[in-house]
Amino acid sequence: MAVRVDLNISLDGVAAPADPSPQNPMGADWGLLVEDYMATRTFRERVFGDFSGSGTTGVDDRYAAAYFDGIGAEVMGAGMFGIHAFPDDPDWRGWWGDDPPFRVPVLVLTHSERAPIAFANGTRFEFVSTGIEDAVRRAGELSGGADVRVGGGVATVRSALAAGLVDRLHVAVRPVILGRGTRLWDDLTHLHAHYRVTSEVAESGVVHVTFER
């Protein structure tokens, strides 16, 4: 069982663009970060349900396929689940409707207790109010021996990295300069010293950097 993180970041390390708005809930520059990832065949199949065979099949697609493979449980922050957007709705069930794309147990970090929410497709949200270490440990108990993903948002990923909980970090670095937003690396001084680091350039120009223990 390994704890894994995958993120799209800019060359200046921004993982969450600035200025989210109703029109651009992930920030106006989100497309600049994920364009090549969203162009992969795997993303089109797994997220859009487009099985027409369109989409790229090179290095970016290999990483996209690995992203979806072998995950037995997931950890996410309260913001990613949507609690910050709907703080007064104790029955909020996440953004994903009746078919959340996880299909495994998802441990959601919160400050208050909530009852678990189960879906027919195997997704089960369970809430953890005692911090990232507990959430990752509980995810490991529920993953059936498969890997655990810390999915986001950036603050949750950063806290997992700072706590030394992550076994494999893969960043897809798109060669753009966003200038503003939430940066991944701040204060993670000498993080590299705990990992072997390898890099690979995709046909798209994206640089895939992998930190592995």
Add this chain to the structure above:
Amino acid sequence: MAVRVDLNISLDGVAAPADPSPQNPMGADWGLLVEDYMATRTFRERVFGDFSGSGTTGVDDRYAAAYFDGIGAEVMGAGMFGIHAFPDDPDWRGWWGDDPPFRVPVLVLTHSERAPIAFANGTRFEFVSTGIEDAVRRAGELSGGADVRVGGGVATVRSALAAGLVDRLHVAVRPVILGRGTRLWDDLTHLHAHYRVTSEVAESGVVHVTFER
């Protein structure tokens, strides 16, 4: 004639490590940034005068050789020349003794006028108190049709990039997280939009990213 910049940076964008000291004038983590560059055969020959044939000869060395090729004039900040370290010495001649490694005209940004300083090896320091645009233009006049390098420090490079004066930016990104120091990219929002960007991974793991107009 192209205006060129070459820098070694960390994955979190630090181009000048924090905490320079007498023992480590470039900062304690400087070695982490330049280790693979200093290991190249070209660097050993051109900077150390070591022509024994030791040193790496792969991708890093190809970029190191390109760094030294085709430069007809150079621009540098007052700090890199040493004026900030010796503000009260009007006869300061730079850090490099009687054989400065430039061998071409070097335009040094200052706030006050100084007389030019010429060396037998072709290096000639000339001082410009009217800003980066004037310094780069004057360097272009003196380069004899060859390229101009904006050599450093980071503040000078950033001002040249912000002013749109740079035709080719090459960053050797070492996959280390320094956490502290002077970052290259801050406030250079959407810099990539003015360039074609290509990347290449060296045998050492360094990722060479080139922005070209």
